[in-house]
Amino acid sequence: MKALDELTFDNRFARLGDAFSTHVLPEPLDAPRLVVASDAAMALLDLDPTVAETPVFAELFGGHKLWAEAEPRAMVYSGHQFGGYTPQLGDGRGLLLGEVYNQAGEHWDLHLKGAGMTPYSRMGDGRAVLRSSIREFLASEALHALGIPSSRALCVIGSDTPVWREKQERGAMVLRLAHSHIRFGHFEYFYYTKKPEQQAELAEHVLNLHYPECREQPEPYLAMFREIVERNAEMIAKWQAYGFCHGVMNTDNMSILGITFDFGPFAFLDDFDAHFICNHSDHEGRYSFSNQVPIGQWNLSALAQALTPFISVDALKEALGLYLPLYQAHYLDLMRRRLGLTTAEDADQPLVERLLKLMQNSGVDYTLFFRRLGDESAALAVARLRDDFVDLAGFDAWAEQYKARVARDGDDSQERRRERMHAVNPLYILRNYLAQNAIAAAESGDYSEVRRLHEVLSKPFEEQAGMEQYAQRPPDWGKHLEISCSS
Numbered sequence: 001m002k003a004l005d006e007l008t009f010d011n012r013f014a015r016l017g018d019a020f021s022t023h024v025l026p027e028p029l030d031a032p033r034l035v036v037a038s039d040a041a042m043a044l045l046d047l048d049p050t051v052a053e054t055p056v057f058a059e060l061f062g063g064h065k066l067w068a069e070a071e072p073r074a075m076v077y078s079g080h081q082f083g084g085y086t087p088q089l090g091d092g093r094g095l096l097l098g099e100v101y102n103q104a105g106e107h108w109d110l111h112l113k114g115a116g117m118t119p120y121s122r123m124g125d126g127r128a129v130l131r132s133s134i135r136e137f138l139a140s141e142a143l144h145a146l147g148i149p150s151s152r153a154l155c156v157i158g159s160d161t162p163v164w165r166e167k168q169e170r171g172a173m174v175l176r177l178a179h180s181h182i183r184f185g186h187f188e189y190f191y192y193t194k195k196p197e198q199q200a201e202l203a204e205h206v207l208n209l210h211y212p213e214c215r216e217q218p219e220p221y222l223a224m225f226r227e228i229v230e231r232n233a234e235m236i237a238k239w240q241a242y243g244f245c246h247g248v249m250n251t252d253n254m255s256i257l258g259i260t261f262d263f264g265p266f267a268f269l270d271d272f273d274a275h276f277i278c279n280h281s282d283h284e285g286r287y288s289f290s291n292q293v294p295i296g297q298w299n300l301s302a303l304a305q306a307l308t309p310f311i312s313v314d315a316l317k318e319a320l321g322l323y324l325p326l327y328q329a330h331y332l333d334l335m336r337r338r339l340g341l342t343t344a345e346d347a348d349q350p351l352v353e354r355l356l357k358l359m360q361n362s363g364v365d366y367t368l369f370f371r372r373l374g375d376e377s378a379a380l381a382v383a384r385l386r387d388d389f390v391d392l393a394g395f396d397a398w399a400e401q402y403k404a405r406v407a408r409d410g411d412d413s414q415e416r417r418r419e420r421m422h423a424v425n426p427l428y429i430l431r432n433y434l435a436q437n438a439i440a441a442a443e444s445g446d447y448s449e450v451r452r453l454h455e456v457l458s459k460p461f462e463e464q465a466g467m468e469q470y471a472q473r474p475p476d477w478g479k480h481l482e483i484s485c486s487s
Contacts, residue, residue, distance in 0.1 A: 027116025032062025231258025374421025433478025
């Protein structure tokens with residue numbers, strides 16, 4: 001394991017130069033202190049987890065110190081925000097400190113969010129507040145534990161720095177890790193500003209560093225776009241299968257690697273609601289839960305437009321045509337597994353759709369239903385879950401179809417069924433009210449709940465002794481929390 005001064009930097013994005021980013025130093029936080037750190041994320045950098053408790057850790061990730069080899073840069077990009085194009089965005093409160101490679105040869109961006117003003121702050125103060133930093137930390141690590149592709153979060157550093165949002169809050173920084181922070185909006189920026197040389201340089205950078213296997217294909221850029229389409233189809237299938245709502249699927253929030261990042265007003269479903277809108281600023285419901293699938297395709301189309309200098313329009317359209325079939329295949333595979341099925345039948349999709357409609361009409365808890373479905377045999381489980389539904393006749397009809405489907409799937413012991421289903425159906429998810437409880441404690445100076453919740457969510461499929469309160473349906477107040485983009 002390494003100490004903090006033993007990290008090895010290789011700042012590949014910084015070497016692209018000033019057309020792609022601007023050198024900016026972090027603005028230090030007042031009295032920086034550790035709120036929470038992820039041992040699993042630290043392991044990605046080969047860091048000894050004990051260094052998180054040292055004063056220099058908070059100083060480094062609170063903006064007071066910097067490695068000599070780091071080259072902090074604010075990236076420039078643009079993007080479609082709620083369907084409208086914004087010509088220039090960029091890292092308005094984040095900095096790419098540099099790229100570190102570990103003993104396995106993996107490169108990881110160190111991205112410090114809340115690091116102060118940059119040339120792209122656009123009237124903002126460049127800061128992040130404690131609540132949003134905690135939410136991003138918890139979400140990044142929780143999604144990863146669920147098997148959903150995501151950026152990672154190393155730590156949250158709190159402070160005494162005052163920050164004004166709707167009220168005065170305290171500033172914080174979160175250190176985010178990803179193999180790249182390049183977005184769809186990077187390609188859009190150079191396409192719409194008509195800078196073909198820089199756009200070609202960016203495309204080569206992404207192809208060589210992140211999709212090198214595509215070099216072996218007859219049309220490398222087309223192969224890369226197809227891979228991006230497939231990764232996004234799989235990621236969004238996992239969002240839908242596990243009830244995750246991103247909330248702000250602007251093209252500047254879409255990773256070129258097909259991972260979840262830029263967490264704002266996200267939420268996991270409590271009661272199943274296909275029309276759920278987690279961002280209270282999204283008045284038209286553009287980024288509602290059910291719209292995430294078509295919006296993923298819309299965003300890929302926006303990226304495709306920016307790639308027309310390298311790929312023919314017909315080839316791009318053909319690649320885009322793969323998105324929905326790939327999404328449906330990934331989603332249905334996940335939902336079969338959540339239902340405990342090991343084989344495929346044509347009628348499985350309507351079986352899933354009928355269940356979700358019943359859940360919607362009855363306000364059934366999405367996560368707990370699937371978890372409890374695997375506790376017992378199919379017959380006993382549906383009998384026990386029946387009381388959660390209003391349309392009893394409708395549920396009974398579905399239950400008969402489900403039991404018959406399970407029987408056709410093959411003989412299976414109750415123990416094997418439980419083990420298989422519990423391996424894909426989490427007991428613990430990051431519910432908004434749990435995050436809010438942890439944030440409220442942290443804002444009063446008590447970080448123990450943030451750390452405990454992080455620990456519980458790091459093993460979402462395993463029943464943990466003494467943690468029953470994290471696996472309960474939320475109270476009524478917890479179902480109606482309004483989350484905005486403000487951070």
